[in-house]
Amino acid sequence: MLRLRLLLTTLLLAAAATRMDATAAVPLPPGPQSSQTAVQTPVDPIAALQLLKSRCWSCHSAEKRESGLRLDVREHVLGGGDSGPAAVPGDGRSSRLLARVSSPNVDERMPPEGPALTAAETVLLSAWIDSGMVWPEGAEATVVPRHWSWQPLVPQLPESASTAPAGAHEIDLFIRDRLQHSGLSPAPSASRETLIRRASLDLTGLLPTPAEVDAFVADQAPGAWERVVDRLLASPHFGERWGRHWLDRARYADSDGYEKDNARPDAWRWRDWVIDAFNSDMPFNQFTVEQLAGDLLPEATPMQRLATAFHRQTLTNTEGGTDQEEFRVEACFDRTETTGAVWLGLTVGCARCHSHKYDPLSQREYYQLFAVFNNADETTAVVPLPEADVRAWPERQARHVEKERALQVRLQELQGPLLPQFETWLAERQAAPTGEPAGTAMPDDVRKALAAGNGRSPAQASLLLAFWGRSQPALKSVYEEIDQHKKASPQKPEITVRVLAARTRDPRTTWVLRRGEFLEPLKELVVEPAAPAILPPLQSRNPGQPPDRLDFARWLVSPEHPLVPRVAVNHIWARLFGQGLVRTVGDFGVRGEQPSHPELLDWLATRFTGRPLSGLQPGWPQLAPWSQKQLIRLILTSATYQQSSAQHAEGQRLDPLNRLLWRQNRLRVEGEIVRDISLQAAGLLSTKIGGPSVFPPLPAGVAELSYANNFRWIESTGEDRFRRGLYTFFKRTSPHPSLTTFDCPDANTTCIERTQSNTPLQALVTLNNEVFSESARALAGRLLALPSGDTVQQLREGFRICTSRVPSSEELRQLSLLLAEFEADYQQDPAAAGKLAQPAATATDPSAVSRLAALTAVCRVLLNLDEFITRE
């Protein structure tokens, strides 16, 4: 309460201060007055232009001229727009501009969005016009340099870099420079235990094992940290962790969405492509081009076609009675807007129905982007299964052929002694070619073979033998076995997947759609693919033809692009610090936040693209162009990343949001990881990578809530119950509740940034859900199996497995106490002990059961520690 009040007071004071500044120069109260009395003190024209800039120019300037009006050039203000001149110098009160900003009628009042102008602001405008509307030469440029994010990159080290000690990390130069100016100092490095846990969670989403922690703590040789980072970057789990980030943005799911929400049994194939791409560190420019336009690459490979499934993650509505064109257009909107959000960091969707209210993006420009995707058709492609399957195939195939041969040999062996009988049968049949025994249906080809007599071919001969043989009791089962075997012939290692491909016939014309309504094309407004005016032009590689998807994809990752490298680098940064250098990771437009460290962002973005850069110091690593792994490595090797995440009063006071990075941020791990690490601590987690999505246990009644109950969740068995969360089958209309409870995105729209909530429902999951109790039980079993039967050792090791650090004596005391209490309980109540310990308790010794139950109860507490699910 008090805190809020204080804050309110501060706000009001700030507002009052502004008012005083603005009103100091002009008489109050405002009211009809002659210009003579008004012009007394000079008005700061820059302040007036600043005001126009912040409140008017987003709609009334060169980039967008709502109602034909521009307020960014003096002549245009005088000339006015559709409804006449906006201002008459020397007469503020009767200017249309003033009338509109101070109108009591909400429908008339400008600006239409956000708060009305304050009295002070109105007075400022009025006074400025009264005093002759002074407009210094070129003032608009000084008032508003073009929005930062669409200006070219300016990579520049801070001045303090020149005096920095040799060997200083480039990132730290930028961060420390800002901290120093703000009177803050960076936090000390986190402990080695924390560091390795942080890096393991950030890079693989898994816990370090106690042995890995020990090895790192003991490694006093230079480069120990780099070795840990390199090991983690090379881990195949890196692709799972960072692939999942990408899947969020791709709105990846295993079902269609909408009412019917049918399964997409092939979706996982593209998911695996993403994992592989991260593991092989596919350069981000190639990664981009293949996903947006892989099909258009010269001699596109099946894998490049597969990549285009990025934009097949759009929803499909197969509800009865839908107009498929409506949902085709809808998917195309989604492609346009997802591309805008993921690569450009722009909220282009706002311009689907009308020109963007804040960013200079017209509705026409929206449809120019839409046109990029409008001639991509939804189709399928046959692509190879993952490499392991492909590699295994020849052998499987050979085994199959081999077995068939063996069966044939066996058949011949059995046939041998019976051949005379066959000859007899044949002779009888030939004697009576038309007469068939009653009840024997003779297929045409058999009859033909029979009729051919001595002129029959070898194939016909064996056909007859087989026909006869199948009716012989001694041969029947071999024939059946052969039939079965043929049916089980290994499938070719390939799969049909949903992809996008360029439309080959009847190219669609793209029109601006009135209010985004697919039935209302504005036929006079034909558009072709083009870039928004604020960005570099998009050119076609084929002279005389409009640019296509491939041109567009290459344009995105051209090194000169101001947005894409910044946005991509910011995404990576955000995953490693919990917030981006631009905190609004999905909005680099004028409504987005300014970067906290603009120079650093540009520096890293330039490094990322591989463009030459001056100021590089010897010892700083070369980075391969567009390498995400190398950029991540660069960040992890900075002292900034390695800081402790502990808070302190001074930092909280000066920079409560930690914008300046005076410490690391503490982050709750994502929903999938919460379960992954519980299973891992328990020793239950399957580390298998890729393959079809799996169906771990799901509470009863959840799948039934999908429409018309048309979906069965058939629980996986064996290892697949314990796969990592990213492999859990994602049904859009009834996703697994343990995932959504922990803020996993719903996959209906692109998710640039997950929310991170902290709710009682989450506590219920980790306290009571079956998977988590199973983990507690398994962890307890793991501890009981330690060679030392010592209780304290067991608790110590359990704590270490979960937190990567050694517990304090107080922590150990608490846990020991709890264990003793539970054990006493369970000794008195063996039935309860049996319930908790089952089904793992095979021991009949009641004291062993109560021991396991009590330790399970304690492990359950460990798996619920804040520290356990937090990346420090």
Add this chain to the structure above:
Amino acid sequence: MQRNSLQEQTRRTWLTSSGCGAGAAALAALLTDDGLLPAAGAAAPTPLTPAAAAAASVAEQLSHFAPKAKSCIFLFQAGAPSHLDLFDPKPRLNELDGKPLPKEMLEQVRFAFIQKDAAVLLGSPRRWRRHGECGMDFSDFLPRLSQFADDILMIRSMHSEQFNHHPGQLLLSCGRAAFGLPTVGSWLSYGLGSDSRNLPAYVVLTSGRGSSGGASLWSSGFLPSHHAGVLFRNQGDPVLNLSSPAGISGIQQRRSLDTLNALNNARFEQIQDPEINSRIASYELAFRMQSAAPELIDLGGESKATLDAYGIDRPQHPQATGRGNVANAHLTYARNCLLARRMVERGVRFVNLIYEAWDQHSDLDKDLQYNSWVVDQPIAALLGDLKQRGLLDTTLVVWGAEFGRTPLGENRRGRAANTGRDHHPFSFSLWMAGGGIRGGQTWGASDEIGWHAAERPVHMNDLQATLLHLFGLNHLQLTHRFQGRDFRLTDVGGRVMTEWLV
């Protein structure tokens, strides 16, 4: 106007999770103690935690004017019931039964299934009567509900632009037929928090089969996930994972939490991250929910008269049939209506009671009769019960669906007879009662065959604007900035229907 920045600032102050997450706000919705309602007007009692204090203050700040409603029970009749057979009698339609629709009307429209060229109008065989002092029309399918005519505002001029289920349900729930947006209950939770100490602000109950919209009908969209509806289940624990594992007693659960809290507290002393305190509080709240939710669903304290009024144990209808007859819907619907009342009593803000049963493309008469039977008694009992307990004044009850059904019979190819109606967004009926609504009114009118909303049309966004208004919220000001835009429930539309209010 200052509200927006205030909202942002206060939220920022108490969303302490390193500026990266929603943090303590998660609690705010659930922690807000009883009596912290802006409507109460009284001084707030000592709040539980700073987070709760912040929530209370925000609730005070966010109410733009004195609210009438504290809670809403939304009777979501998913699939879209035929208004022409329940609420909107059309004698002219009966006269034209079997005749084609004028061509110029047909050209303008799209259908899900109807073959336009051969389509003919389908009259309603229902018998109609006027009820209450106001003389409101109800068909003979809803005999008990019609006794509440004088409490009901019947809107006969609803219209929408979505004619497929899922998009239509999104429009009704989120204000726009798009994904990723918060639903009505999430907006209320976001705007006002909860009045319950132990229960979520937003609860979802279902009867029968799953709905077209699935989980998107209770999504919090871009709002933090603690504003999402919490699904109460019809089997097992009322809330997922509510029971402690077998072998852990209540006392042992308490003891486990005590140790957990002690360890987490020790961590907080070192790290000073307020998010740790939020986590401790979340666990405490979870613990309280473990007893509050079973108490909520335990109907042992209800009188036999009450149970009978809702039809808790009623026998199945002799002609149980159709898509509404799934999983004992007649029993779960009765129980859910009673649970809704119990939730409202305990401070739950928004109860969404979904019954996906009404998509009668065929066999309309039989199926509609059955579904109406399923809901009629429990809803009437709910209205009566709320009234008797003095809760109806502060509880808004809404009957709503994504659209209505066509005056044309559905002549889907391959079907012998027209026995059903297709989707119809151009005009349909919806009703509200309580929570500041002036009952005994029939608002607007469809044209003589029930095709278009002819008089005083009401868009979904108008309905939503009015709903928020009843809670003391200005729909233009209850906004959340996401991706640079200030989103609101009513998208770019919405008019508060002041004529509806008490």
